[in-house]
Each structure stands twice: as C-alpha cells, then as structure tokens.
Amino acid sequence: MSAIRIYNTLSAQKEDFVPQGDPVRMYVCGVTPYDSSHVGHAMSYIVFDALRRYLEWRGYKVRHVQNFTDIDDKIIERANRLNISSHDLAERYIAEYFSVMDALNIQRAHVYPRATEEVPQILDIVRGLVDKGYAYVSGGDVYFRVTRKPDYGKLSHRALDDMQAGARVEVGAAKEHPMDFTLWKAAKPGEPSWESPWGQGRPGWHIECSAMSLRYLGEQVDIHGGGQDLVFPHHENEIAQSESFTGKTPFARYWVHNGLLQVAEDKMSKSLGNIVSVRDALARFSPDALRLFVLSSHYHKPLTYDEAAIASMERGAARLRSAAEGPAGGSAGKLDAQPYRERFTASMDDDFNTPQAQAALFDLAREVNRARDAGADVAQAQTALREMTGVLGLTLRPREGGDLLEARPFIELLVETRKGLRAAKQYALADKVRDQLAELGVVLEDGPQGTAWKRKGS
Numbered sequence: 001m002s003a004i005r006i007y008n009t010l011s012a013q014k015e016d017f018v019p020q021g022d023p024v025r026m027y028v029c030g031v032t033p034y035d036s037s038h039v040g041h042a043m044s045y046i047v048f049d050a051l052r053r054y055l056e057w058r059g060y061k062v063r064h065v066q067n068f069t070d071i072d073d074k075i076i077e078r079a080n081r082l083n084i085s086s087h088d089l090a091e092r093y094i095a096e097y098f099s100v101m102d103a104l105n106i107q108r109a110h111v112y113p114r115a116t117e118e119v120p121q122i123l124d125i126v127r128g129l130v131d132k133g134y135a136y137v138s139g140g141d142v143y144f145r146v147t148r149k150p151d152y153g154k155l156s157h158r159a160l161d162d163m164q165a166g167a168r169v170e171v172g173a174a175k176e177h178p179m180d181f182t183l184w185k186a187a188k189p190g191e192p193s194w195e196s197p198w199g200q201g202r203p204g205w206h207i208e209c210s211a212m213s214l215r216y217l218g219e220q221v222d223i224h225g226g227g228q229d230l231v232f233p234h235h236e237n238e239i240a241q242s243e244s245f246t247g248k249t250p251f252a253r254y255w256v257h258n259g260l261l262q263v264a265e266d267k268m269s270k271s272l273g274n275i276v277s278v279r280d281a282l283a284r285f286s287p288d289a290l291r292l293f294v295l296s297s298h299y300h301k302p303l304t305y306d307e308a309a310i311a312s313m314e315r316g317a318a319r320l321r322s323a324a325e326g327p328a329g330g331s332a333g334k335l336d337a338q339p340y341r342e343r344f345t346a347s348m349d350d351d352f353n354t355p356q357a358q359a360a361l362f363d364l365a366r367e368v369n370r371a372r373d374a375g376a377d378v379a380q381a382q383t384a385l386r387e388m389t390g391v392l393g394l395t396l397r398p399r400e401g402g403d404l405l406e407a408r409p410f411i412e413l414l415v416e417t418r419k420g421l422r423a424a425k426q427y428a429l430a431d432k433v434r435d436q437l438a439e440l441g442v443v444l445e446d447g448p449q450g451t452a453w454k455r456k457g458s
Contacts, residue, residue, distance in 0.1 A: 004058065006223075007300065007351045009231060009255040010155055014351055020253065023061035025217040026052065027252070029209060029226035029234070030112070032069040033093035034078050037100055038275035039290075039305060040227075040261040046291055047258045047299040047352075048225050049106045049393050054348050057391045065216045066109040067209060068094055071116050071202055076191055086192050087116070100278040104287045105393050111216050115208040119194050122203045122211045125245050126183045126196075134244040138174040140186030140199045146179045149240045155255060156232035163232075181237050183207045206237040210251075214242070224252035227260055229267070259302040276305060285310050286399030288317035295354035295392055314399070316362065321396045323365035324385045332375035337384035340364035344388050354392065361388055411442055415451050418444070 004017040019025075028048045031041055052062050070090035079089040098108075115122075126142055129135035134148050146152045146160060153160055163179050182204035187193035193200040203211075213221055219242075226235065235255065242251040260267045263274040281290060284307070292313040297303045329335075340360050347356035364385050368378045389396060414433055421430040434444050437453070445452045 002346070002349050004055075004349050005351050006254050006256060008253075009257050010250070010252075012157065015254070017254065019060070019222040020220065023063045024055055024223065025221040026062055026064045026223040026225065027209070027213045027217055027221050028064070028066045028109070028224075029230055030067045030069065031093075031097060032072050032074060033090045033097060034072065034075040035093060036277040036279060037093075037097050038269075038277050039281050040267070040269065040275070041097075042101070042104055042278045042281070042290065043261045043294050043303060044225075044227050044258050045101060045106050046104065046294045046393065048256075050291075050295060050354060050391070051223075051225075051256070051299075051352055052107065053391050053393055054352065063217065064107075064109040065111045065113065065212060067212050068097075068112060068114045069205065069208060070094070070114045071192060072205070080190065090114075096279075100282065103282055104278070104290060105395050107393075113212045113216065115203055116192075118208060118211050118215065119203065121215050122184075122207050123194075123196055125207060125211055125214070125241070128245050129183065129241060132244065134241070135183055136176065137198050140201060141174060141182055142184035142198055142204075143175055143180040144183055144237065144241055144244075145176060146181070146240065147177055149244060152179075152240050153236065155236045155239055158232065181206060181233065183241065206234055207241060209234075209238050210242040210245070214246070219246045219248050220250065221252045223254050223256055225256040225258075228257045229260060231255075231257055258299045259297075262302050262304045264304070281310075285314060286317060286397075288320075288394045288396065289314040289399070291393055292316055292358065295358060298351075298353060298355055300351075317394070317396075318398070320361060320365050320385070320389055320394065321398065323368040324382050324389065324396055326369075326382075327372060328379040328382065329372040329377050330375040331377060333371075334377045335367060335371040335381040337364060337381040340367075340381075341384055341388065344391075348391075357388075357392065361385065361392075364388075411437065411453055415444065415453055419451060 005014045006017050007014050026048075028045075031037060052064055055062050068090070071086060075086050075090055079086040082089065094114075102108075126135065129144065130137065130142065133145070135142050135144050153163065160179060184196060184198060184201050184207070185204055186198070187200040187202065191202065193202055213224070224235065224238075239251050243249050263276075266272055266274060269275065289310050290313075293306075293310045294303065296309075296313065340363060343360035343363075344357050347353040347360060350356075364381065368381050368385065371381070372378045386396065414437060418430045418433040421427075421433065437444060442453050
C-alpha cells in the first residue's frame with residue numbers, strides 16, 4: 001500500500017507518516033469540563049476518532065491519551081456560583097462527556113488523565129525548568145522564559161517580536177517578557193491549591209498536557225492533535241516547555257489540527273453563547289448523520305453548523321444502511337468492491353480525506369443496489385461496505401423513530417392501497433401488505449375510524 005500522508009502544522013506541508021515505533025503514540029487535547037459538551041467538541045473528537053480508526057485499520061497499533069482540564073478559572077467560578085466543589089462540577093460534566101461521546105460511537109482513549117491527578121509530575125517539570133533557567137519565580141507564580149527558546153513560535157510560524165498576547169495569555173508587571181506564560185499559579189483565597197516549593201498554588205493551563213504526555217506516552221509523541229484554536233498559545237507553549245525540559249526535539253512529530261465549527265461567521269463556543277450541545281443534537285439526529293456531516297468536510301476546513309445538511313446526511317445514512325444490510329442478491333455474477341476499497345484507501349491515505357472516502361462509500365452503496373436488482377451476488381461487497389463504514393465510525397443502526405418518520409408518506413400510501421384492496425375484496429393482497437409492513441416494524445390497527453399505524457412495541 002501507499003504511504004499515509006499527513007499535513008503537519010509544524011512544517012506546513014504534507015509528510016509521509018513514519019511513526020517512531022509501535023504503538024503509534026497519539027495525544028489529543030481534551031475538554032475543560034465546566035459545562036455540557038457542544039457540537040464543536042464533537043467535531044474534533046469525531047475527526048480524531050476516524051483518524052485513529054483508520055490507522056488501526058491499516059494495521060497500526062495506537063496508544064491514545066486525552067486529558068481533562070479539571071482545574072481552571074471557569075470551573076472555579078462556576079462551582080463557586082453553584083456552591084459545589086470544583087471537583088464535583090468537573091466530574092459531573094466529565095460523566096456527561098462520556099455519555100454523549102459514547103452515543104456518537106467515539107472510541108474511548110486508553111487513558112484520560114485529569115490535571116488534578118498529575119500535580120506531582122507537573123511539579124517535577126516546573127522544578128526542572130527553573131533549575132535549567134527556562135523558568136523563573138515571581139511573586140509565587142512561575143513563568144516560562146520564552147526568550148530562552150530561540151525557536152519559540154515555530155508551530156504558529158510567528159516571530160516573537162510580532163506576537164500579541166491573545167486569549168488566555170496573561171500579561172502582567174511580574175513578567176520579564178509579555179509573552180512569558182504561567183507554569184504555576186499562586187493560590188488565591190477560596191481556590192483549590194497544592195503545596196509547592198513556591199508556596200500554595202495550582203498548575204497553569206499548558207503545563208498539564210506536557211506532564212501527561214510525558215508520563216503516559218514518553219518524551220516524544222507521534223501525533224498531537226486538537227482544534228486550530230489551540231495552535232497558539234497552547235500547543236506553541238507545550239512545545240517550548242516540553243523540549244526545554246527533556247532536551248529532545250521534536251516533542252511531537254506530527255501536529256494535526258482540525259478546523260472549527262461555526263455558527264454563521266463565528267466559532268461555536270460557550271463564551272459566545274452560540275452553542276448547540278451534543279445532547280440536543282442527538283435528540284434531533286442520529287449519531288451516523290452527525291458523523292457523516294462532520295466527515296463530509298475535510299478536517300482542516302471550518303464547518304458551518306447546518307441542520308438541513310445534517311438532515312440530508314440522515315437520508316444518506318439510511319441509503320448506506322439499506323445497501324449494507326439488505327438482501328445479498330442472487331447468482332447472476334458477483335459485484336467486485338475492490339475498486340471502491342482502493343478509492344477509499346487512497347482518499348484516507350491523502351491526509352484523511354474523508355469527503356472523498358465517503359463519496360466512494362456512497363458510490364459502492366449505489367452499485368450494490370443496482371447489482372442486487374440485476375440479480376447479482378452482492379454479499380462480499382456488502383461486507384466491504386460495512387467494513388469501510390466502520391472505519392469512519394458509522395454504526396449503520398437506525399435512529400430510534402427516525403426511519404419511520406422519513407417513511408411516513410410511503411407507509412400512509414401503503415395503508416391507503418390496502419384499504420382499496422380490502423374494498424375490492426382482494427383480502428390476500430391486503431393481508432400481504434399488512435404482513436410486510438409488520439416485518440418492517442409497522443403495526444396496523446383497524447377501527448371504526450379507519451386504519452391507524454404505529455411502530456411495533458410503541
């Protein structure tokens with residue numbers, strides 16, 4: 001097979017994927033659990049789930065680590081407002097995260113470290129950076145000295161002199177340089193804190209990911225992933241502190257960043273108040289429709305939340321399911337799925353081009369239906385279709401109530417046809433219509449007011 005090519009944010013070009021060893025070591029930045037996970041989160045984790053599934057399908061073993069930032073200003077603020085502990089608030093939303101991501105058929109990472117459980121490792125790294133002169137203490141805070149890292153800015157491709165302090169970059173008089181970032185924060189009254197050589201405090205935002213990847217994946221990782229909004233400052237700072245601490249370069253061989261989910265022109269985010277929670281989206285659409293929607297766009301590109309587009313993916317999921325799960329056809333030749341498998345593989349090899357991979361699946365589904373109608377044996381092609389849809393994480397399970405809702409006009413037409421057959425005393429044909437609807441999970445109930453229908457078991 002051809003090599004897998006991945007766009008590396010660090011080099012700003014596609015590169016052949018050559019991991020350091022077995023297994024592939026993959027770290028993906030997780031959520032800050034202070035509120036319900038939204039569809040923007042789901043977009044990122046669907047992308048990296050498909051990436052991992054494809055690597056495993058190609059024969060790689062993958063060790064996947066994803067963190068929870070369970071101590072943060074937003075968590076503390078909301079917990080205080082609700083009069084509960086930061087720990088209880090974070091655990092509430094971590095549990096909800098697992099619930100909705102499981103529903104989306106996102107494979108769980110092998111390890112989900114929490115920042116609050118990694119403080120000893122974090123303190124070791126901060127001490128090491130201070131000892132080496134890469135960090136300094138100021139008023140109980142510890143800052144990373146960016147001027148000591150000559151290549152600082154290499155991920156975001158920005159020179160230090162041109163940088164501006166952006167979101168979550170604190171500027172203060174205690175810093176030697178405006179872009180120096182916090183490794184350890186001095187405790188404030190009423191906040192959770194831990195003992196350290198510099199007094200009571202808590203970890204800064206960036207240091208936790210370095211500590212976790214170092215502990216669970218080693219000093220260098222193969223793939224480090226997250227949304228494009230994390231390139232700077234978060235991932236830039238991870239590189240600086242990790243490489244300075246270990247002395248090894250690169251910290252991550254491939255930096256993979258997904259585009260952001262938008263509502264109109266804005267990024268979907270809690271701070272903008274324009275979120276759609278994953279739970280709400282799942283109440284309206286099936287997991288397969290949401291996954292097809294996300295993967296219909298290349299992961300690099302921004303994607304605009306569009307319920308009409310997701311609804312069309314609901315119908316697309318039904319077409320794939322019908323082709324994969326329907327009758328296996330007859331004996332008038334066999335449908336060869338190999339050309340579609342090759343298209344699918346070539347698309348995914350080319351920087352995980354899921355739109356083109358999906359196109360191959362829909363073309364195969366159409367050919368399965370055509371060949372089956374012509375009496376051909378499509379069993380092997382169906383197996384291939386199920387296998388490849390599984391690589392994209394599709395379940396091919398119908399949404400509860402969804403298929404019947406879409407089929408309503410056709411069901412009502414059959415009910416009306418059966419009524420005409422009974423009026424014409426063609427009872428055998430009328431009974432056949434009723435029985436075949438029953439096989440599809442539709443129950444007919446005849447009464448004085450006519451015939452009503454419902455889903456079996458409802």
